[in-house]
Amino acid sequence: MNKVVLSLVAALAVSAAAPAFAADMPVKAVKAPAAAPSPWDLAFGAAVMNDYIFRGVTQSNHKVSGAAYVEPRYNINPNLQLYVGTAVETIKFPNDAKAEVDFYGGIRPTFGQLALDLGAWYYWYPSGTCYNSAVVGCQPSLANGNVIKSNLSFWEFYFKPTWNVNDSLAIGGNLFYTPSFLNSGAPGTYVSGTVKFTAPEKMAIGPLGWYVSGEFGRQYLGTSDSFYGVVGFPNGIDYADYNTWNIGVGFTWKQATLDLRYSDTDLSKGNCNAFTSDPGASGVASTPINPGGPGSNWCGAAFVAKLSIDFTASALLK
Numbered sequence: 001m002n003k004v005v006l007s008l009v010a011a012l013a014v015s016a017a018a019p020a021f022a023a024d025m026p027v028k029a030v031k032a033p034a035a036a037p038s039p040w041d042l043a044f045g046a047a048v049m050n051d052y053i054f055r056g057v058t059q060s061n062h063k064v065s066g067a068a069y070v071e072p073r074y075n076i077n078p079n080l081q082l083y084v085g086t087a088v089e090t091i092k093f094p095n096d097a098k099a100e101v102d103f104y105g106g107i108r109p110t111f112g113q114l115a116l117d118l119g120a121w122y123y124w125y126p127s128g129t130c131y132n133s134a135v136v137g138c139q140p141s142l143a144n145g146n147v148i149k150s151n152l153s154f155w156e157f158y159f160k161p162t163w164n165v166n167d168s169l170a171i172g173g174n175l176f177y178t179p180s181f182l183n184s185g186a187p188g189t190y191v192s193g194t195v196k197f198t199a200p201e202k203m204a205i206g207p208l209g210w211y212v213s214g215e216f217g218r219q220y221l222g223t224s225d226s227f228y229g230v231v232g233f234p235n236g237i238d239y240a241d242y243n244t245w246n247i248g249v250g251f252t253w254k255q256a257t258l259d260l261r262y263s264d265t266d267l268s269k270g271n272c273n274a275f276t277s278d279p280g281a282s283g284v285a286s287t288p289i290n291p292g293g294p295g296s297n298w299c300g301a302a303f304v305a306k307l308s309i310d311f312t313a314s315a316l317l318k
Contacts, residue, residue: 037314043071043085045255047308052089055190055219056244056265057276058298059100061092067308069102081108083119094148094277095128106158117160121176125152132227144294146277149227152182170196174217185225186239192217207253214247221275228274230291237289240271242299259306269295 045068051058052065059065071085084105091100106119130138130150141147155178162172172194181188196213204210221239229236248261267275270285270293278296285295 039075041073041075042313043069043073043310045069045308045310047306049304049306051302051304052091053246053263053302053304055217056242056246056263056267056299057272058302059089059091059093061280061298062302063092065090079110082106083108091125093125093128093152094142094146094279095125095131095150095152097125097128097152100125113164115162115164117158117162119158121156121158123152123154123156128152135227142277142279144279144281146273146279146281146293147228148277149183154178154180154183156188168198168200170194170198172196174215181221184228184239185223185236187222189220190217191220192244205251209252211250211252212248213250214245216243216245218243230274230289230293232291233289237274239275240267240287240289242267242271248304255311256307256309259304259308261304261306262301263304264301265299267299269297269300272296272299275299 047067049065049067051062052060052067067087067089069085069087071083073081073083075081082105085102086104087102089100089102091097101124102121103124104119104121106117108115108117110116128148128150130148131140131142132138132147132149133141134147138147138150156176157178159175160172162170164170174190174192174194176188176190178188180186192215194213194215196211198211199209201209218241220241223238224236226235242265244263244265246261246263248259250257250259252258265272268285268287269281269283270287270290272278273281273285273293273296274287274290276296276298278294278298281294281296281298283295284292286292
């Protein structure tokens with residue numbers, strides 16, 4: 001009888017302890033809470049193109065140009081991003097500057113379908129040479145009579161809104177302002193409208209995505225300082241305002257994009273020469289601000305093929 005009682009007591013003790021023992025067993029692992037995504041991100045990329053066109057004007061003398069950029073970003077929340085960046089492009093300027101080095105930064109707020117981008121951009125053109133026979137300390141004027149400053153660096157402030165009509169169609173605008181375009185002394189304001197259609201996945205061409213886009217803009221320019229003065233306008237020339245436009249198609253595969261684009265302006269060859277100081281300008285294309293001067297093709301029609309690759313750290317770490 002005592003043995004039976006002892007056995008029952010032992011069985012009850014084991015059964016009472018069983019739930020606590022089972023709870024301590026690592027039978028099924030419990031997932032830790034997912035870490036909050038980092039607010040920091042980094043965008044970077046590179047490109048090569050047969051011509052570097054900026055607002056309808058070649059920056060590379062219609063020759064091949066390479067570019068690269070890096071852009072740290074900080075997402076305050078899903079609808080507000082701060083960013084800074086730097087970019088480098090190879091160029092061919094009349095003053096023999098070695099490259100274009102850009103420094104920029106701003107803020108990108110979004111409000112539903114409306115995305116805004118506001119900031120400032122500094123264009124730095126290091127190691128330039130001054131060409132002007134009439135200015136002490138400069139080298140003689142270029143062979144065709146054009147003159148150019150050694151320092152063409154300048155600031156611009158910008159505002160770029162984009163309305164995402166739907167997942168495929170985006171309509172945008174650009175507003176840039178500088179108190180001295182290319183350090184010429186002439187203020188400049190650029191305004192443009194853009195439209196882009198990005199094909200949905202069902203319209204992909206095999207593994208390729210694609211888009212079509214276009215832009216129409218107008219560059220307003222003021223009067224330069226006396227460095228660029230000519231006969232009749234010794235205190236500076238009133239640069240011609242001009243229209244510029246481009247239209248193109250792009251193909252995307254993973255992080256790579258091939259953009260094929262036609263670009264043009266309505267600047268005459270004479271006014272283009274006065275604006276660019278093209279060292280290769282030739283012939284005679286007289287205008288009030290280019291009296292007896294040569295004509296430049298730096299502002300004319302151009303076809304641009306650009307191959308680029310772009311990454312973000314957040315996408316690579318997924």
